[in-house]
Amino acid sequence: MSGHSTYEPKTGIERWLDARLPIVRLGYDSFVDYPTPRNLNYWWTFGGILSLCLAAQLITGIILVMHYNPGADHAFASVEHIMRDVNYGWLIRYMHANGASMFFIAVYVHMLRGLYYGSYKAPREVLWILGCVIYLLMMATAFMGYVLPWGQMSFHGAVVITNLFGALPVVGPAITTWLWGGFAVDSPTLNRFFSLHYLLPFMIAGVVILHIWALHVVGQNNPTGVEPKSKADVLPFTPYATVKDGFAMSVFLILFAWFVFFMPNALGHADNYIPANPLVTPSHIVPEWYFLPFYAILRAVPDKLMGVLAMFGAIACLFALPWLDTSKVRSMRYRPTAKVHFFIFVVACCILGLCGAKLPADPVIPGLTTFNAGDADLNSFVWLSRLAALYYFAFFLVILPVLGLTEKTLPVPDSIASPALSHPATVPAEATAAPEMKG
């Protein structure tokens, strides 16, 4: 999609088609001849892994719909029918349920990679924002998908999350009634969530196409953050990136398969094997692991409305990131201070995830009672989550804007080829490029 096309139709049929719908040319230019920076590391393979995840979710999901029944009286039993009576239904359903977790593992690695290497900076702002839109759609899809088995955690999770919108002033109650299709979470809610759960993945696929389009206009970022300057900096997508992505996908599938076949319920919650019962509330309602950091931010704020705003604000920060980071240097490889803050940020996110899974009042260190300030018990998960949430927001709103102006960065290489060729990993000595080859 960028640069001139080098595709040459070889057969009569290809020439005929190319003059009418140059789709083979599009594929060739995008996935064969497309120049990729030669120094991409394994963190760059997660884009391909994510498209694999999306395809797996779509295929397994479409098959599940052939057997699933979205009525409140039948949903739970129909999922068990899939597990017990449908040929390989257990495999399809476990792939779909664990596939969601795998999708989020991959998307978090993909996002952190973008954050570390500055992949959101000019000219890739739109590319980054499209990625954020995909992430938002993924969260909506995953949430509604978790409601569909109509277990206890499905039902009460749906109650908690839909009630969040009730915190909005004036319009809140009307919005929740509209979301529910009634005055409580019930069959109409399940039906519309099912409908939307089927719709949103295709919207994700649509935005993924835009995401890849934008990627192919601006080109891939790379670990140095320096734009490719000459032919020595790039390699054709096929076979170089294809084989590397293929290897990474296969390794990722081993992890995926391990969960599906040997610990399929490890990432779920036992309560969801109890049919939904509006009259019995589980003692401890927790969302799926991939929502836990945001759930912790929500609960860190004592006021419900402010908590909801903080939670959405945490996602809004991602959208604004291209303009929050003021640094001229793209890759954190050459930003020693920013790098430290990046790793603290990752730890803060993990801590938030941990806090989201715990009861807010439980002590972080059991048996320790000395950390009291006034009537606040600082040795509790709610205070730990406040601390981590503070860092989360400070990272985006203070550290990145200020650091970009004050940080002393390391020298950035002139081109991709120069540092890449200076430590040849697997090349015999005589094969290293001559100096005149360097960018």
Place this chain on the structure above:
Amino acid sequence: MLRKLSVIAAVAGLLTAGVAGPALASGHPLPAKEVKWSFDGPFGKFDQAQLQRGYKVYREVCSACHAMSLVSFRNLGDKGGPFYDEKYSAKHGKTSNDNPYVKAIAKDYEVADIDSETGDPIKRPATPADRFVSPFPNEAAARASNGGALPPDMSLLAKAREEGPRHIYSIVTGYKDAPAGLKIGPGQHYNPYMPGDLTSYWSGDHKHVPPGGFIAMAPPLKAGQVTFDDGTPSTLDQQAKDVSAFLMWAAEPKMDERKQTGFAVILYLLLFSGLLYVSYRKVWKNESH
């Protein structure tokens, strides 16, 4: 980069392990007892003899109050099930519906149906295609017969508890006399493995509220209650283990098939990854990166 990240992951893991250790504050039940199962681990399988014993415990004791509405009689003869027999499998052009054990078990139960000629409601002997027969016609009837408590459906019980079949084993074998100072309501029993919060029933030291909670079910099993056809000594421990294993099978009847498939899939992916890695090295041989 990878190395740095793995160090951070390890540190985060240690932190998590440190803070997430078992906190035995009041209101928490005891952690479930350790049990070795034949189906533990990636190569573990159900033990058919144990499943048969477990089914007998379920049938003679549990099924008096607990339904198992998601399981059909034919499932007992499915591959991995208690009465599976290769002679009655697809390999020999048959199904578990033809299994004589399964047929005999089903025939002992009566299910509601209608007379197809007159439309009158009738009772007929169950067939392997029928679901397990529930002990009560509805929830109200179940509660009325159990002092207001509802015995949970056992189809998924082993997956619906955080600690799985170990939890069931611990409950059944874990009944204890209530410590002095604990006020027990009528029809209630103290069990340290039951989730709950006993603070408001406890008149002793408020820092040492007993672990666990109340359960409406009286201790259901005792030594010698069920006679095992294979001569296994019928201790409480044995009965509890066997019925827990049976309930795990009922909750996850495709587990053997799942693990066997997984073994082949992982092996395939390992070989495939190896081939791809070799290809990757070959393709990139003359390119530095």
